[in-house]
Amino acid sequence: MLKVKDTLRSTVHLGFDGRVFKAYHGPDAAARFDNEVCVLRHLELRGCPFVPRLLEADRLQLKIITTNCGCRVEHLDDQRARELFSELEHYGVRHDDADPRNVTYRSSDGRFCLIDFEFATILPPTQST
Numbered sequence: 001m002l003k004v005k006d007t008l009r010s011t012v013h014l015g016f017d018g019r020v021f022k023a024y025h026g027p028d029a030a031a032r033f034d035n036e037v038c039v040l041r042h043l044e045l046r047g048c049p050f051v052p053r054l055l056e057a058d059r060l061q062l063k064i065i066t067t068n069c070g071c072r073v074e075h076l077d078d079q080r081a082r083e084l085f086s087e088l089e090h091y092g093v094r095h096d097d098a099d100p101r102n103v104t105y106r107s108s109d110g111r112f113c114l115i116d117f118e119f120a121t122i123l124p125p126t127q128s129t
Contacts, residue, residue, distance in 0.1 A: 020052060024062040032118040033062045039093055039117040048091040050113040069113035070106035084112055094121045
């Protein structure tokens with residue numbers, strides 16, 4: 001496995017089979033785990049095509065496994081980033097960490113995708129379109 005992220009809040013590995021393994025640690029790890037699992041399940045139910053799919057969630061170990069949404073984007077103009085994060089709100093979620101580091105590019109279909117939903121908010125039905 002290839003380590004692609006190692007911070008105070010999480011460690012992320014990319015498996016050779018393409019799956020993404022994320023372990024939560026640090027402050028509020030359980031709450032961040034719960035939130036990301038809830039948001040990813042919500043987005044899957046809403047049919048959002050540009051986020052990872054949750055494959056497994058282990059609450060005891062605070063680890064998830066997701067599908068891979070491509071490679072991190074090195075450069076993205078501010079306007080396109082705003083459009084991507086705004087598009088997410090059509091699926092009832094505000095990312096709340098709208099930074100280019102949370103954007104990937106999936107070459108299989110030429111699609112920009114969003115990752116890392118630890119701090120995301122599921123919007124009330126009246127605020128989503």
